[in-house]
Amino acid sequence: MKTVTGLYDSYDDARSAVKALEDAGIPSDDISIVSNKSDGVDVEGQGSYAAEGAGSGAGLGALAGAAGGLLAGLGMLAIPGVGPVVAAGWLAATVAGAAGGAVAGGAVGGLVGAMVSSGVPEEDAHFYAEGIRRGGSVVTARVDDGRAAEAKAILDSSRAVDIANRRALYAEEGWTRFDEAADPYTAQQIAAERARYRSRL
Numbered sequence: 001m002k003t004v005t006g007l008y009d010s011y012d013d014a015r016s017a018v019k020a021l022e023d024a025g026i027p028s029d030d031i032s033i034v035s036n037k038s039d040g041v042d043v044e045g046q047g048s049y050a051a052e053g054a055g056s057g058a059g060l061g062a063l064a065g066a067a068g069g070l071l072a073g074l075g076m077l078a079i080p081g082v083g084p085v086v087a088a089g090w091l092a093a094t095v096a097g098a099a100g101g102a103v104a105g106g107a108v109g110g111l112v113g114a115m116v117s118s119g120v121p122e123e124d125a126h127f128y129a130e131g132i133r134r135g136g137s138v139v140t141a142r143v144d145d146g147r148a149a150e151a152k153a154i155l156d157s158s159r160a161v162d163i164a165n166r167r168a169l170y171a172e173e174g175w176t177r178f179d180e181a182a183d184p185y186t187a188q189q190i191a192a193e194r195a196r197y198r199s200r201l
Helices: 011-023 055-064 090-099 110-117 122-133 145-157 163-172 187-199
Strands: 002-008 031-036 075-079 083-089 137-143
Touching (some): 002 011, 002 145, 083 090, 122 137
Antiparallel strands (some): 002 137, 031 137
């Protein structure tokens, strides 16, 4: 199995990527989405899951199997350094479990640790976590080795962020790695970030 990941500035683009993966026959159980709540994602009536205690992971894991595909199981989760997110799937359950101390081994915990334990290189995991902190959405899929290129192409076709370009923008301001002790971005900071990205296109 390989883990493929895409970062999106818009929840709608991330949602399109999830749907395209499901339409290609990748099971919902093997797909995850984590989106900064600042994007106005509405999960009314779908429950709220604070990242406190391993039981949160079980709740999100159960939601992931809900009828209607992965997106029918969106729930709220609080991630240190990011703040409130809307999430569903196996990665969200792993993050919730990590917050409750359920993920052991490895020096990095939380969102970065959950991604690293699923096969995302640590440098990339820091980048994706920072992307969510700055208002983005991450879609991750676990696929057979033979479908990795196909799944990555699907993620990229849904307006995924150019990782090299975005990482360079972060580095210009001195960023090196995600800091879960940092304050989450405010809505105003996220709006300023998005304006900066658009100006660099």
